Amino acid sequence: MTEPSRTIVYTCPYVPAEWIAAHGLQPRRLIPLPTDGATVAPRVEGLCPYARAFANDAAAENAAGIVVTTLCDQMRRVYDLLARGTRTPTFLLNVPKTWQTVAAQRMYLEELKRLGRFLVRLGGHAPSYNELAETMTQHVGWAASAISPVHDASVPIAVVGGPLMQRDRILFDLIEESGGRIALDATETGRRGQRRAFDRRRLTENPLMELADAYFSIPDASRRPNSELYSWLKNELTQTGVRGVVFHHYVWCDAWRAELARLKEWVGLPVLGLDSDGHDETDVARLRTRIRAFLEMLQ
Amino acid sequence: MNAEPRKINLEQWDREYARLRAAGMTEPVYGGPLSRHVADGDTRLLKLRYDNSPAALRLWNFLLTEEDRLRAARDDGKKLVGAMKDLGTVPVMAYSLDNLVAFYPDGAWWIPCVMELNTGLLQIADSLGIDESFCPVRAMLGAFITEAHFPLPDLLTCSVGATCDDFSAIAQRLNGLGHPILWWEIPHRRPAENGEQAVTLPGGFSAPQSQIDFVRSELSRVKAALEELASRSLDDDTLAAGIAKANLVRELLAQLRHLAFTAPLCPMPALEMLIAEMLAIHFCSDQDETILVLTDLLAEVTRRVAAGTGHLPADAARIFWVNPVADLQAMNLLEDCGGRMCGTEYLFAHALDPIPTTIPTMEALAQMALADPMVGSAFDRAARIVADIRRFGAEAVIVSRIPGASHCALEGEIIGQVVRETYGLPVLEIEVPSITDATQATLRTRLEALVETVKDRRER
Numbered sequence: 001m002t003e004p005s006r007t008i009v010y011t012c013p014y015v016p017a018e019w020i021a022a023h024g025l026q027p028r029r030l031i032p033l034p035t036d037g038a039t040v041a042p043r044v045e046g047l048c049p050y051a052r053a054f055a056n057d058a059a060a061e062n063a064a065g066i067v068v069t070t071l072c073d074q075m076r077r078v079y080d081l082l083a084r085g086t087r088t089p090t091f092l093l094n095v096p097k098t099w100q101t102v103a104a105q106r107m108y109l110e111e112l113k114r115l116g117r118f119l120v121r122l123g124g125h126a127p128s129y130n131e132l133a134e135t136m137t138q139h140v141g142w143a144a145s146a147i148s149p150v151h152d153a154s155v156p157i158a159v160v161g162g163p164l165m166q167r168d169r170i171l172f173d174l175i176e177e178s179g180g181r182i183a184l185d186a187t188e189t190g191r192r193g194q195r196r197a198f199d200r201r202r203l204t205e206n207p208l209m210e211l212a213d214a215y216f217s218i219p220d221a222s223r224r225p226n227s228e229l230y231s232w233l234k235n236e237l238t239q240t241g242v243r244g245v246v247f248h249h250y251v252w253c254d255a256w257r258a259e260l261a262r263l264k265e266w267v268g269l270p271v272l273g274l275d276s277d278g279h280d281e282t283d284v285a286r287l288r289t290r291i292r293a294f295l296e297m298l299q
Numbered sequence: 300m301n302a303e304p305r306k307i308n309l310e311q312w313d314r315e316y317a318r319l320r321a322a323g324m325t326e327p328v329y330g331g332p333l334s335r336h337v338a339d340g341d342t343r344l345l346k347l348r349y350d351n352s353p354a355a356l357r358l359w360n361f362l363l364t365e366e367d368r369l370r371a372a373r374d375d376g377k378k379l380v381g382a383m384k385d386l387g388t389v390p391v392m393a394y395s396l397d398n399l400v401a402f403y404p405d406g407a408w409w410i411p412c413v414m415e416l417n418t419g420l421l422q423i424a425d426s427l428g429i430d431e432s433f434c435p436v437r438a439m440l441g442a443f444i445t446e447a448h449f450p451l452p453d454l455l456t457c458s459v460g461a462t463c464d465d466f467s468a469i470a471q472r473l474n475g476l477g478h479p480i481l482w483w484e485i486p487h488r489r490p491a492e493n494g495e496q497a498v499t500l501p502g503g504f505s506a507p508q509s510q511i512d513f514v515r516s517e518l519s520r521v522k523a524a525l526e527e528l529a530s531r532s533l534d535d536d537t538l539a540a541g542i543a544k545a546n547l548v549r550e551l552l553a554q555l556r557h558l559a560f561t562a563p564l565c566p567m568p569a570l571e572m573l574i575a576e577m578l579a580i581h582f583c584s585d586q587d588e589t590i591l592v593l594t595d596l597l598a599e600v601t602r603r604v605a606a607g608t609g610h611l612p613a614d615a616a617r618i619f620w621v622n623p624v625a626d627l628q629a630m631n632l633l634e635d636c637g638g639r640m641c642g643t644e645y646l647f648a649h650a651l652d653p654i655p656t657t658i659p660t661m662e663a664l665a666q667m668a669l670a671d672p673m674v675g676s677a678f679d680r681a682a683r684i685v686a687d688i689r690r691f692g693a694e695a696v697i698v699s700r701i702p703g704a705s706h707c708a709l710e711g712e713i714i715g716q717v718v719r720e721t722y723g724l725p726v727l728e729i730e731v732p733s734i735t736d737a738t739q740a741t742l743r744t745r746l747e748a749l750v751e752t753v754k755d756r757r758e759r
């Protein structure tokens with residue numbers, strides 16, 4: 001007999017891994033490959049490839065539970081497919097789009113508590129404050145991609161955008177082989193999608209509040225307003241001395257697609273906009289040519 | 300004065316208009332021959348066919364003069380509220396204050412159709428990075444830039460949370476261009492869990508009380524902004540009176556829909572019914588006049604039903620239509636192909652339900668906002684559609700996809716699946732762009748095939 005799975009899969013950065021771990025379960029942030037063959041989400045016009053790949057990969061995992069969030073409409077609807085199309089218990093975490101009001105912050109906190117009850121139903125246990133604080137102290141959290149080492153001649157580049165599937169991380173290789181250096185990974189699966197460091201004092205006083213606050217302040221294109229994303233970018237771009245921005249989004253991802261033009265107006269640096277449908281393997285040659293041309297222009 | 304029900308084109312309407320005027324027809328200030336709107340750029344009108352009643356004429360004239368009313372309201376010293384996305388809640392609050400006028404900038408959705416892509420609004424949206432991967436509501440961005448289709452509102456609100464990505468992203472782009480927006484949140488509606496108090500919302504969906512409390516607190520922020528804009532307080536009695544008026548509109552529409560969808564002969568074409576339903580969410584910038592327009596339309600429909608007259612043959616295929624059409628001409632096309640509208644769900648079924656009057660006003664509005672079919676699961680929406688199919692006796696369902704709309708990728712399949720499982724009815728999914736001219740032959744073939752299927756099934 002196989003051991004029942006203790007793994008909880010999710011992909012959204014607003015799902016705190018420490019909260020799952022403190023319940024005695026194993027958090028696994030799933031970055032889709034994606035696997036071949038759809039089990040729950042078909043390939044249809046209008047469906048974001050990342051959302052689709054996540055749904056199919058999550059359904060294919062032998063997980064104890066799946067956590068989806070309301071970060072975008074596409075994921076909200078993919079939850080419908082997962083809830084009906086798999087036997088794995090699936091939870092939809094309401095992540096407020098607004099963030100400036102106490103009510104929104106409180107809602108997120110309440111949603112984490114509701115997630116906690118879901119985890120308990122899956123065999124987890126409700127952690128005490130001490131247990132949570134200890135988990136938060138020990139947990140390394142999500143490991144974003146490493147920043148490339150500095151080579152004198154290389155051009156510092158920021159990659160900005162939504163999440164990247166494993167396969168699409170080829171973008172980083174192509175930038176480096178073209179003479180660039182990833183000075184800032186501002187994708188959702190990169191540094192931008194990481195919570196801030198926990199405040200030790202607040203962690204001791206009220207760890208759940210601190211956890212909620214740290215995660216709720218992750219900047220994203222989908223927040224309303226999303227001014228914090230631009231404040232964060234401004235700070236990071238200045239610190240890293242970036243000379244060009246590669247902006248990536250998936251087709252049908254409205255939240256990021258809509259930011260490309262605004263970013264170009266705002267950033268004051270050359271921007272290369274790339275989109276991908278998440279399926280087309282033959283795109284690599286075209287991608288390479290475009291990235292090379294962009295870096296040549298910057299050199 | 301009223302002739303037998305007939306569908307006529309714009310040229311025929313001009314002749315009919317002259318006849319009606321000669322016969323003594325009186326009109327409100329915004330009245331006049333329909334064809335005059337073509338000179339304003341509404342060229343799609345030339346390709347539509349209309350109901351020939353004075354009530355329908357009034358409805359069209361009312362719809363096509365909204366911009367004039369907004370500008371007149373501003374000249375009268377009233378403040379304009381641009382309510383974005385929530386479809387049916389903020390205008391109820393705004394119209395409760397008599398020096399505010401609310402409208403939906405979202406209505407620009409139809410400008411590319413009505414003006415046949417001649418306005419350049421989509422090109423402006425393109426230039427701002429909002430291309431055809433977004434739904435037609437992107438025309439709204441262009442309308443804000445040109446200021447040619449509505450005056451810039453004094454206050455802009457936008458509901459976010461469980462809304463489509465298209466609108467949320469476009470509204471953010473607008474905000475980034477310097478238009479301040481009051482964002483308010485409606486969370487994804489979910490069922491109550493163990494230990495939570497469950498509340499049945501108007502329309503039948505259910506939500507935990509905690510979500511209603513949250514939306515109520517969000518609406519309180521909107522209310523405070525409206526009060527500040529109006530420089531007066533929106534007390535409970537005033538809001539209750541506003542709700543009563545909105546309910547009157549909803550009641551008129553409920554009667555209209557019931558007659559239009561269930562009478563033995565179709566008493567009012569699908570196109571006019573679509574326009575009438577839209578009035579429930581935005582009141583076309585004049586709530587009192589909306590009531591008069593709908594009263595007129597209902598009287599005409601009642602008269603026709605009593606007289607046993609109507610459009611279309613009695614054996615027309617009874618169709619339930621899901622989602623609004625970006626090209627109004629699709630409504631004519633359905634009827635040309637032998638279909639008759641018997642039930643609709645145009646994304647705002649909640650705005651047709653009466654607002655509860657036995658609970659505190661803000662609680663009632665919060666319940667309404669959460670009852671939006673689009674803020675919950677597509678399975679919820681499908682359940683409501685299935686209930687309405689039974690109510691109106693539809694024989695087939697058309698899910699019309701909206702180009703670029705984030706919710707259309709998956710919901711059509713889900714709705715289709717639920718309809719087939721529940722009633723075994725045929726379901727057709729089509730896409731209707733803002734101008735269907737290039738795809739009309741294909742659309743026609745598909746609609747005709749559906750009508751044929753319905754008729755074959757009757758014989759089995």
Ligand code: SF4
Binds near residue numbers: 074075162
């Ligand atoms: S890439 Fe965009 S549309 Fe896709 S899941 Fe992420 S936020 Fe949603």
Ligand code: SF4
Binds near residue numbers: 436466701704706
């Ligand atoms: S049509 Fe659909 S995608 Fe477009 S604004 Fe309306 S709800 Fe959003």
